[in-house]
Amino acid sequence: MRLFRIGMMLFVVVLLARRAHRRAHMPASRDDPKFPTQIRCSLAREWGACTEASQAMPPLLFLGAPPLPLCLAGRASRRARLAMAFAAPGSSSSSSASFDAAAFEAERHRLDAAARDGMASAAASAEADPRAWKWAIRKRVWDALEAEGIARDPRPVHHRIPNFDGAPAAADALGRLDVFQNSQWVKVNPDSPQKQVRFLTLSGDKKLLTPQPRLRTGFFSVLDSQMVPIGCIPEACTSVGAAKYGRPIGLDERIKVDLIVIGSVAVDPSSGARLGKGEGFAELEYGMLRYMGAIDDSTMIVTTVHDKQLVDDIPVEKLLVHDVPVDIICTPTQVIFTNTTIPKPQGIYWEKLSPEKLGQIRILRELKKRIEQETGTVLPCGPSEKLPPTAQRTRRVRRQRR
Numbered sequence: 001m002r003l004f005r006i007g008m009m010l011f012v013v014v015l016l017a018r019r020a021h022r023r024a025h026m027p028a029s030r031d032d033p034k035f036p037t038q039i040r041c042s043l044a045r046e047w048g049a050c051t052e053a054s055q056a057m058p059p060l061l062f063l064g065a066p067p068l069p070l071c072l073a074g075r076a077s078r079r080a081r082l083a084m085a086f087a088a089p090g091s092s093s094s095s096s097a098s099f100d101a102a103a104f105e106a107e108r109h110r111l112d113a114a115a116r117d118g119m120a121s122a123a124a125s126a127e128a129d130p131r132a133w134k135w136a137i138r139k140r141v142w143d144a145l146e147a148e149g150i151a152r153d154p155r156p157v158h159h160r161i162p163n164f165d166g167a168p169a170a171a172d173a174l175g176r177l178d179v180f181q182n183s184q185w186v187k188v189n190p191d192s193p194q195k196q197v198r199f200l201t202l203s204g205d206k207k208l209l210t211p212q213p214r215l216r217t218g219f220f221s222v223l224d225s226q227m228v229p230i231g232c233i234p235e236a237c238t239s240v241g242a243a244k245y246g247r248p249i250g251l252d253e254r255i256k257v258d259l260i261v262i263g264s265v266a267v268d269p270s271s272g273a274r275l276g277k278g279e280g281f282a283e284l285e286y287g288m289l290r291y292m293g294a295i296d297d298s299t300m301i302v303t304t305v306h307d308k309q310l311v312d313d314i315p316v317e318k319l320l321v322h323d324v325p326v327d328i329i330c331t332p333t334q335v336i337f338t339n340t341t342i343p344k345p346q347g348i349y350w351e352k353l354s355p356e357k358l359g360q361i362r363i364l365r366e367l368k369k370r371i372e373q374e375t376g377t378v379l380p381c382g383p384s385e386k387l388p389p390t391a392q393r394t395r396r397v398r399r400q401r402r
C-alpha cells in the first residue's frame with residue numbers, strides 16, 4: 001500500500017513536470033516573425049527532443065525517428081528514442097505487442113490541434129489568395145453535403161475528405177473494376193469514406209499502402225492480410241490499426257504500386273479535374289511515389305465520391321502542375337471513366353512547396369536533402385504561405401476516424 005502511494009506520487013510529479021515543459025514551449029502565433037523556428041522546435045518536440053542540445057543537432061537526426069507509440073512514453077525513454085532516431089529510415093519495427101493505441105491517438109490529436117493553432121485568419125486572407133476559387137467550390141460541396149443530410153461522421157465534413165452516405169457502395173463499385181481486381185499493390189488514402197476500399201484491398205489479399213496520418217509522423221505503411229490477426233481486418237482499416245499492424249517503409253523501399261485510390265472534395269467527370277481538402281498531402285504523396293519509381297503516368301487514379309461531389313466548374317487552365325487528376329470516378333450510382341487529358345504530376349515541385357509545408361513533413365525534408373546531396377545542387381523553395389485550416393476535431397479518443 002505504501003509502495004503504491006509512493007508510486008502514485010511519482011507519477012503525478014512526472015505528469016506535472018511534463019505539462020510545465022509543454023507550457024514553456026507553447027508555439028506563438030503564425031504572425032510571429034520567429035514562426036519557422038518554432039515549427040522546427042515543435043517538430044523536434046514531436047520526437048521528445050526539444051532540449052538545448054538536441055535543437056542544435058541537424059534535422060538529419062530525426063530522419064529515422066520511431067513511430068508514435070514511443071512519443072508519449074515519458075522521460076525515461078528519451079534516451080531510447082534518441083537512440084532509435086539514429087536507426088535507418090524504414091527499419092523501425094512496429095510490433096503490435098508494444099503498440100500503445102491511446103498514446104498514438106493522443107499524439108495525433110495534439111498534432112491536429114497544433115496544426116489548427118494560428119490558422120484562424122486563413123479564411124480572411126482567402127480573398128487575396130489566387131487559389132480562392134478552389135475554396136469556393138469546396139465550401140459549396142461541404143455545405144451541400146451537410147445541408148442535404150448526405151454527410152456522415154466525422155462531422156462537420158468541412159476541411160476534410162468528406163464521408164458520405166453510400167461510401168461503402170461507391171467502394172464496392174471500385175472493387176468490381178478490373179483495374180482493382182488485377183492490382184497487387186493498392187495505395188489508398190487514410191480517410192473515412194475510403195475505409196471500405198482499404199477493407200476490400202486487405203480482404204482481397206492485396207498489399208495496402210497507406211500514408212501515416214498527415215505524413216508528419218513518418219511515411220507510408222504497408223499492410224497485407226497475413227500481418228493482421230484473424231478478425232482484425234476492420235481495425236486495420238482505421239488509421240490506428242494501420243499504424244498498429246502495418247510495416248513502415250522508407251524512401252528506398254522498392255515497390256510497384258498498381259492503383260492509386262485518392263479521396264476528393266470535388267471532381268469534374270468531364271475533365272478528371274479534382275480538388276482535395278486543400279492541404280496538399282495527396283499531391284505530395286503522389287510526387288514521392290513518382291520519385292520512388294513506384295508509379296508512372298500509366299498508373300490509374302481512382303476516387304470514390306458521392307454524386308453531389310461531381311461538379312462542372314473546375315477551370316482546368318487554373319490547375320497547378322502538382323494537382324492530381326483522376327482517371328476513374330466511382331459513386332454509389334455510377335462509374336465514370338474520365339479519359340482525362342490533364343497531365344499527371346512528374347514528382348515533387350520544390351519551387352511550389354512553401355517552407356511552412358516543408359516544415360510540416362519530415363520525410364519531405366529528408367527527400368530534399370537527399371536529392372541535394374545526390375545532385376550537388378540546391379533545390380528551390382516555394383513562396384511562404386498561410387497553411388489552410390484543418391477540420392474541427394474533438395480531443396475525445398475515437399478510433400473509427402482518419
Ligand SMILES: *[C@@H]1O[C@H](CO)[C@@H](O)[C@H](O)[C@H]1NC(C)=O
Nearest residue numbers: 269270271336337338339340
Ligand atoms: C471516355 O471514353 C469512353 C470510350 O472510350 C466513353 O464511353 C466515355 O463516355 C468517355 N468518358 C467521358 C467522360 O467522356
